[in-house]
Amino acid sequence: MGKSTDMARAKARRLKGMKKESDGIALGDERMKAEGRREQDEARRQEDRARALDEASDR
Numbered sequence: 500m501g502k503s504t505d506m507a508r509a510k511a512r513r514l515k516g517m518k519k520e521s522d523g524i525a526l527g528d529e530r531m532k533a534e535g536r537r538e539q540d541e542a543r544r545q546e547d548r549a550r551a552l553d554e555a556s557d558r
Contacts, residue, residue: 502556505549513542 520535522528 502549502553505552506546509542509545509549512545513539516540516542 516535516538518535519538520532523531523533523535
């Protein structure tokens, strides 16, 4: 996979997590909110890894 593909997948996952958190808030479902936050956190870590790989390949 390319670095732009990795970044795009991470951003899509982060958006999915944001939607899940939002739905959890709207429904009053704490478990769904927490799951959405976890997905966002993991997606941010994936974005950081993709950025680091991109920076390393630029050197």
